[in-house]
Amino acid sequence: MQFELTDDLIKQVENFIEVNDNKGLQKLLKDFHYADIAEILDELNLEEAMYVIKLLDSETTSDILMELDEDNREKVLKNLSSKEIAEEIEELDTDDAADIISELSEERQQEVISHIEDEEHKAEIKELLAYDEDSAGGLMAKELVKVYETWTVAGCLRRIRAQAKEVTRVHSIYVVNKQNKLIGRLSLKDLIVAKSEQKIADIYITSVDSVNVHDGAEDVARVMAKYDLEAIPVVDDNQILLGRITIDDIVDVMKEEAEKDYQLAAGITSDVEADDSIFEHTKARLPWLLIGMLGGIGAASIIEKFTGSMGDFIVLLSFVPLIQATAGNVGVQSSAIVVQGLANDSIDGSIIKRLFKELLLGLVNGLAIAIIAIIISHFLFDTPYNVSITIGIALIAVIVMAALIGTFVPIFLDKRGIDPAVATGPFITTSNDVFGILIYFLIAKLILGF
């Protein structure tokens, strides 16, 4: 039942291509879902992929295009003429069509659009291209089923039969007034259950969620997830119905968002996947490593400053990794909680209140860690009593500081309109490394008096 991408299958496809057995290839691929064919094409080289694309009809290939890895799609599009792309575009819903076109160069966009024959489709795609990619407008499709409040159920069903042919999946039927303002909704089920002579005005549901065309993609995702919606209508500032967004697009937004946050937390910029090239990986990872290195250099200069006067207390240096690891871990924990809270809109109360809570939490965790560290360092390492106590006190201070920085920075960035997720991972670890080590030596100097 389930599709599995095996080496055998890929070999089979490659063999058909090699001997130009079009019939065999078509027969093999006929029963596969386009998303499965896309997975196969992602494993082929460009020449082979183009062979398959030229072979299949544009109804299938347009869907396949949408499912290809972005890198591969770019290559395939480069190998298609503007006219060929326009043919694929004709088969796609307006939202997918606009997505594909927006990946082309400015010049190519114009060419492709000029080749689209369906004037209505063309106008709608042009409209969609004007919206920001990460807004409701950038996500919505123009395809939807819309009825006027003045229609009867029977008339409605008749007209829906016509409209619905263009719409892949009918979720809700949107009810508008004469000015095309969204005033309510109906489900197909409601329509089927209703009597045919009833007026839409009498049966439609007036409470209808909608989003503004300029709302951000993440906000749309939040609304749809919260209210368990499968589609949501998009309106302009005057409540005029412009389009609709379906849950499958939102699932993609959520996945991308989650992956981006995860990668940021792990110190990886830009979207990079396991199978990307070493160059892509270096580009994504090296910047954060450099930031970490700067922190390391900063820490080195702090240590150098203190080592000279340290004398007998040189054993303090052995505990630098402990201080650093603790500062880093606490910072990442605190910032992750805040970043997630901000994403879920579940952080309320003032910054002060939140910082106070982290302060308390830091004291509790710090005390626990400090006591254990004092015992271990004193008994296992024969560290003098005063040095052990110093390490313990420094640990508490460092944990509290790391928790506060980890909490404050993402909240601060969020207030400034910067994605707080950049403040997790190496960013927090690095700053906490440096501050942590500085605090450690300052406290040691104060207590031990070197």
Add this chain to the structure above:
Amino acid sequence: MQFELTDDLIKQVENFIEVNDNKGLQKLLKDFHYADIAEILDELNLEEAMYVIKLLDSETTSDILMELDEDNREKVLKNLSSKEIAEEIEELDTDDAADIISELSEERQQEVISHIEDEEHKAEIKELLAYDEDSAGGLMAKELVKVYETWTVAGCLRRIRAQAKEVTRVHSIYVVNKQNKLIGRLSLKDLIVAKSEQKIADIYITSVDSVNVHDGAEDVARVMAKYDLEAIPVVDDNQILLGRITIDDIVDVMKEEAEKDYQLAAGITSDVEADDSIFEHTKARLPWLLIGMLGGIGAASIIEKFTGSMGDFIVLLSFVPLIQATAGNVGVQSSAIVVQGLANDSIDGSIIKRLFKELLLGLVNGLAIAIIAIIISHFLFDTPYNVSITIGIALIAVIVMAALIGTFVPIFLDKRGIDPAVATGPFITTSNDVFGILIYFLIAKLILGF
């Protein structure tokens, strides 16, 4: 249009409760979505929340219950009698009903079930409770619209009108044969567009995705996201139709999964939110901090071992934070890429191939970092030439090692059936800290000969 949870609104609700103004409260809440009311209740104290729940009808409160924070729901359920819970359960779809019941104690479950009056509902809920929570069976609902291939379109519409009343949203209509085996599907749209005297057997679509009742929740999510499905039928080993899973439940699975991975990467065990108590937070964070501390102690003992013989090369100690930070960052990056690749099923090829790629990547990144570090340490810190070179070489070795450990451990865990996400964050950082520092001093000893 959009609901906003304001302090004013909460105050308003609290005031109505205080003066027992039930009419006013009902009027205020009447137009709110149940998910919004749940958000309000999450902000009230238990007594107030119970007041609202007792006030509203069970059709609304059952939906509200599903949307409450888990902690709050637990408290509310404790304050309801078994009979009251059973009344809420009667209003819920079978999947939600089973979810609520499974949160109760064994003994309470029996009591609540015995109070359910609708025998069919009771039997279905009992069936669902038998499945693993994280399986397709644990996610599915028994409510679905099913037609036999022998029916006509007209007869079908008539019967669907009856069935559909129980089903909140009709996604697909599932077509079964006499043995109740799933053989195809139909959309409501297809049915409306078809002629009323046609047989279902002539118009249904034979290609229908389905999942096995024992498939894991994450696999179901992957299939639904890949094929852009809004609902998927669930079958047993004999292809008998058992239930269906809708995308809103999958959205929740995806969100939870993403949050769990994110928290694991940040060193937070168990699901904890910004607003949970300090005790909950300590429970979730302290374990990882302790692991980090053990690493720090390990590193301390390594440093102690080497310091005695180090003599003039004591400056090496200043660069311990640099080594440690780099090892940690590289390890987290590598493991995050692997964990994400495994989650997306996009890691192919052998472990050896992947390790080789990370080796190369480590060499590239290592060389870049090493050269910069050598220059900085030599010119800024007046470190002797041989010491600077030592640091550079150690950095390359440490980066390669960290990349290999970061790649190997999650793959290894995955093969063993353990969630690879536990291998990110503090786990990787800690082991890399210790190994990194060990390698650093071993290389230094070898080159500088102390």
